[in-house]
Amino acid sequence: MAKHETPLLDQLESGPWPSFVSDLKQEAEKRTKNAENIEFQIPVEAVDDLLGVLELSYKHGRTHWKHGGIVGVFGYGGGVIGRYCDQPEMFPGVAHFHTMRVSQPGGKFYTTEYLRQICDLWDFRGSGITNMHGSTGDIIFLGTTTPQLEEVFYELTHNLHQDLGGSGSNLRTPSDCIGEARCEYACYDTQALCFDLTNTYQDELHRPAFPYKFKFKFDGCPNCCVASIARSDLSFIGTWRDNIRIDQEAVQAYIGGEIPPNAGAHSGRDWGKFDIQKEVLDLCPTKCMWMENGKLKIDDRECTRCMHCINVMPRALRIGNDRGCSILAGAKAPILDGAQMGSLIVPFIKVEEPYDEIKETVIEPIWDWWMEEGKNRERLGELMKRQGFQKLLEVLNMKPVAQHVQEPRHNPYIFWKEEEVPGGWDRDINEFRKYHQR
16 A cells, blocks of 8 residues: 555546556555565665655645765766755655666667666665666666665676766766667668767766766767757767769659658558658758659759658668768757757768777867866857857867858858958058058
């Protein structure tokens, strides 16, 4: 029987969707039943008390969690998020209820054996509650006590060969899409790059030394399944720089209805006869496609690689063969200065081991600048906004290109540095005076 009355939480179970409240109640009941046979390492009533403190938070309209100080495992500055309840007498099972972040495998590939092992570990030494996966990408272990942190860490590293993820003002756990393992659109090996950078930057991952958090995310193509363009300080999005490959026979098969569009994914709705003009050509953001004498034509110089046409007609259109990635910087969620999307800094770069060009010409110069100039709790995107995109290009020793321009400037003023003007400003002013005297 439930330890706490939870009328407000009970309402969340009444809707048509699966409810986390039902899951928590099920877990609480399971732990109570098994308490006679298993010596759980945290209080048996932890999940019951979790429901109670959440109910109280809903009732009061404010949280009853507090951060009671830094807590973690020996040698690591990240990976553990301290959580303490401000009502320990009322809810002793969650007086401290820390979260642990565990580095997820590349592409989130798991074996059932591994999943059983981590769940058994967390059932015994934690609350049994996990998050697979949150926006961080990590495996999230929700709720344990301070004495169990080192025990869980030892089991993870020695027996499961798994590391903690990132938390705090450090490099967060890099996250990638499924990539070339199962996706025909992948333009580079996302898992290989993610694995390499994760291992290269272990110190930055586990020992916070940055002004604030920093995220790498790796999307194999512009479909952006990891949403890196909206969520990562450095976003690696697969692309190509040659032409889209066209199978004209397959194009006609789509037009004739022999091949269903969108790989047959209609979400249960009959869209009627496929109309290439309406569903592909008119929806191209740069209008770089047209039909000519029964053939599909593409002006690839105008193509922005949005992937819409390829997604609609995957058997007729394929990504190019000269593949690499674009690198964008500065995306973040709205914490201090509002949400920002990533800004393009490297239009195209080959992704080839040992990835020295990416590390030495992009990642490390950006970090040096950000650690020198960034304010406390200022994300890279906010520093870019404060000091200007031109400053970032100077830091990276890059020349501006057309792809860096998001939209035309709003004013007519162009500012030059004195050293960029032959003869300096005096010569320019004298020429200006002579012109007006004439």
